[in-house]
Amino acid sequence: MNEEAIQLNAITPISKEETGQQRWDRFTPINTGEEYIESLRGRGLTVYLMGEQIDEPVDHPIIRPSINALRATYDLAIDDPDLATAWSPLIDSPVNRFLHLVESPEDLVLKNRMQRRMGQLTGTCFQRCAGLDTISVLHSITYDIDQKHGTEYHQRYLDFMVHAQRNNIILGAGMTDPKGDRGKRPHEQDDPDLFMHVTKRTDAGLYVKGAKAHMTGGLNSHWICVMPTMNMLEEDRDYAVVGLLPADAKGISYIYGRQSCDTRALEEGDIDAGNAEYGGQEVLVVFDDVFIPWEHVLMDGEYEFAQTMVSRFTAYHRASYVCKTGLGDVMVGAAAAIAEYNGADKASHIKDKLVEMTHLNETIFSSGIASSYQASQLDSGIFMNDELLSNVCKHNVTRFPYEIARFAQDLAGGLMVTLPSQQDFEHEEAGPILAKYLKGRSDIPVEKRMRMLRLIENMTLGRNAVGYLTESLHGAGSPQAQRIQILRSMDVERKKRYAENLAGIDVIASDAD
Structure with a gap:
């Protein structure tokens, strides 16, 4: 390590018991x-x-x-x-x-x-x-x-x-x-x-x-x-x-x-x-x-x-998965763009799929943002997300991004996973052939289509599929963890009383009586 790097960064390690x-x-x-x-x-x-x-x-x-x-x-x-x-x-x-x-x-x-x-x-x-x-x-x-x-x-x-x-x-x-x-x-x-x-x-x-x-x-x-x-x-x-x-x-x-x-x-x-x-x-x-x-x-x-620490952490962190709606916005945009590049954007089923992608994405956001609006103050003075709604948000995240990704792959077409490499497109002989046969709309450059297909591949199959899909499933607890917390928070007995009151059951003697 050179001295310049050591001086630039002020947190080089030392071996003794160092105070904060x-x-x-x-x-x-x-x-x-x-x-x-x-x-x-x-x-x-x-x-x-x-x-x-x-x-x-x-x-x-x-x-x-x-x-x-x-x-x-x-x-x-x-x-x-x-x-x-x-x-x-x-x-x-x-x-x-x-x-x-x-x-x-x-x-x-x-x-x-x-x-x-x-x-x-x-x-x-x-x-x-x-x-x-x-x-x-x-x-x-x-x-x-x-x-x-x-x-x-x-x-x-x-x-x-x-x-x-x-x-x-x-x-x-x-x-x-x-x-x-x-x-x-x-x-x-x-x-x-x-x-x-x-x-x-x-x-x-x-x-x-x-x-x-x-x-x-x-x-x-x-x-x-x-x-x-x-x-x-x-x-x-x-x-x-x-x-x-x-x-x-x-x-x-x-x-x-x-x-x-x-x-x-x-x-x-x-x-x-x-x-x-x-x-x-x-x-x-x-x-x-x-x-x-x-x-x-x-x-x-x-x-x-x-246990209290873990439960409170997940109340915060599972609502934090509204971050995936930002990635969902990118997915909707990428799907719409590739449909346009392919010349298919006017088809009614394409528009309907984009609507469904948006519906799923906003459903995630609405549950997360609701958990924040419904926050309560703890004894220390800090506020914490509503635990039930936070877990609902994360449970939505374990499902909906996969469906959004499926729609994006649907609209992208099979070329997303069979597209030759950038090196092939730049090759003296192979490049012109690819430019001729892998063009979509004539007014859209082939490179734009390549880049959008690779972005969809990246987010649904490649490196950033980790952050958009697998992390959505397992991050902050896998699906069953949210279901356990929802079970603890859903207060079924209170809901049963609502139903019994409306049905007049509260005035009817039970068989045991």
Whole structure:
């Protein structure tokens, strides 16, 4: 690593037990998207991708599109501050909305509108929603633990947030453990590291060991919050830990996840990638006795709060999946455009399919935005989405994007998956042949048709199908997780009384009487 890179980035790792204040003192505040990209350089991370250790992830062609997507969250705050920033009473200054503490239902509504806008701009997962929802849930959970146990977690949390907002950082959410044998509790696993747990406590802090799976944007974050992934019993006390730690802390390593068609980023040209500028990212993050100073420990053994934390996190995060409506807007636009390029846009069945795609997309948005408008205030003062409607939103997301994608593929036609490569189109002999036989409307350049077909392929089969389809199914809990929460919240007994009152059953004696 060269000295220039070390000086440019202010968070190079050190091996001693470092306090949080020492770490913040060496961090350079971020103002723009380009400054964000530079903040990731020279960190000395241990990163593995496709059998190789990557020296500088920022410049790797497979990784860079995911960094660009996060860059856009900084750029939007500059381009549209009314949408993407908010006034923070913590630092008495505007902050990026991805770091804002929810003070009202309107904050949640604006968050949802910002998420939809980000989806429209990037066409992929922009990797900050889970971190924002972690920030939100920590506000109330730390407060509630303090009220019961007399701890100091809430003030630690507020102190961290002051630094986070002033420095304009990205926080990654580390919730999902590998879990091992699903039939066993954390403390019952043959290998204790299959759930994150505390291995040692010192006067300065504690150490954790384990891994966090599917971490969205983990490699692109400045800090990571580790937290429980499920309810805990007293025997799981050492697994009930919440801590904040720098992404380059000693003992952390990253193994980058593969995505469909990701190696197209290594090819010449930008057409076959479909969306060459933006992409998502998931990594397996391994923690090998990583130190967390006490000032950044926000739960240590208060196992009875783990389930509440998970439930509240999902109330925020499942409503955050309105971000998929931004991607849905892109899908509707791509389907309409390719129908036009093919000369089929005037057909009534084409218009009807576009109407149905829009109906499904807006149904997702309406349930998510309703959960924000119906938010309630918790004891700590923060607002939380309506839990039932948030789960309805996410359950819609597990289904509707697949149908929207099916319609897009229908309108695109089979050429979407049989289209020759950009290199073939540029070939001296093959190129003119392809230009002749793969043209749609005579007034539409062949390249426009190629690019739109590749975009639809990218979002329904390729790299960004991860963010639009598979993540829609499994992110923030798979479908059954939402059904369980809906069952808990649907209050059938009250609804039965409504029906019985109208039917006059309340005045009829039962057989038992």
